[in-house]
Amino acid sequence: MIASKRSDLKKTDWEIDFYSRPIIDENGKKRWELLITSTNNFKDKKTFKWEKICPASSVNSIWLKDAFDEAIDEAYSQGWDKPSVIRCWRSSMKTMIKRAADQIGIELISSRRTYSLLEWLIERERSFYPQQKGYTGVNLAPPSNPITNQAIPLPEEVRGESWSFASLSLNTLREADEWEIEFSNLIPIKDSINENISIPGIRLFSPKRSLALAAWLGGLEPAKLLIEGTQIILEAGQADRWLVTDVEEEAKKVIENNFQNTKLYADGLQFISVQKSPEENSLDGFWMLKDIEEY
Template sequence: MGSIWEIDFYSRPILDEKQKKVWEVLVCESPSDIRTKPESLFRYAKYCPSTEVNSVWLRTALQEAIDKAGEAPIKIRFFRRQMSNMITKACQDVGLPAQPSRRILVLNQWLKQRMEEVYPQEPGYQGGTNPSVRLDSPLPQRLPDALEGQQWAFVSLQAAEFAEMPDWEIGFGEAFPLELANVTPETRIPGVLIFSPRALPIAGWLSGLELACLNFDTKQGERLVLETGATESWILANIRSPQTLAEAKGYEKAKKAANGVHFIGVQSDPQAESFTGFWLLQDFNLA
């Protein structure tokens, strides 16, 4: 399987000599494995004059990134909806599929680091707000009936236990090195396990959704909401019993203590020793 890239193309808090905003493209590799060394992930950055902001310039920059990396990724993730047309067109022109996604862990951290350390050192830097990654709160949809799990449970694992994840039997899934999230080996990582005889189609469907995070939501009732893609969300389960409500609150508390890190697992039944699907996630709003 080839690599997946994350991309951002947007203005930065820097003015050029004509007092126009300087734009920048950032390209970085998504980690897909718990063993990935963050320092080994590919990165590419290039400033763009405001007069050249178009899909042609971006296509050229993407080709430069591909040449620098030595190979093209299998797809590109982007989170800014307002740049969707330009990014999608540039990616198509270099033969790459582009997918809206909030699973941009490395890009999120890189943007924050550049906002704090890089842009303030540039001539023409303008302080103030220049938002990087902001996650929307879309209205959640109901899961398709055929994909609802028959049973689910709140669980947790110590961060150190994820060192053995490469040895787990997992069908669909994706992970990232926990050092990216700055959690200690002793940190408890909360999660939800979904059990169903239809574990395979559920895991297969989830694998195509660009999973972002799983939240305990209280805006309209009390429920577990799975956020996916750039704006989509799904009601995974409604919380009804006092005991489950307490567990859901504990899940959110543990997620916050773990810098937003959590997971979703799909199994055929509670006795299964393998995972049909397993995804390690991070909620940026809590990181």
């Protein structure tokens, strides 16, 4: 692995998946594959992607560590720095990936905020793997297993004194990188989305604890919002499900309809924000989320 000293290298986190694919190799074994993609910048469309097939007999942290070294060298040659963080959503591979990442000084975060990776994997499952020799037609490695954990109330540190449902125009959201926000995580907006679509989300308010609440919320790795019954649920981390609030039946119908519309017509975009009050213009926290069907 080459030690980076250049100051012009692009810095970003990585998203990875190391798992078997719906392909049987010439030895009758499932094909294992490592996929790495950089976390897309809000407006910079340049992405680092890297893939490597792993022999079924070499699925271990030693092979994975060596593959990470190769990927870092390749990234460096393309103008990308070594990441300080990698995200992985597949719980069954967490231990092996962490062991390999620890050896090269990279922090592993278990998170479903791996939107770039999941979209790439979905694309490969639809158009790449079916063209490969040995393709089984059986999805040996689905993008995820349904999350069935019961939702529990948000930690006290992340509960606002009040909340409201909100929506932002796409044009407004495109300017999010120009806002003054203490804690945030923005994701790219595709050019193909209809500009007339409004993006739904929720706002959490806390006059005295807004900044601390935002810091805690960021640590939860928020992934997407959904409606279950008359409850708003926040899915976060690798498998966490947090109860944000209960809503009245009429409000539930409106929110559910908004979430469904953006899922169909706006790439599943959502948001969650933290601020001191509804009248306050500045934000202490703002996260763009995405509801991907295959989650």
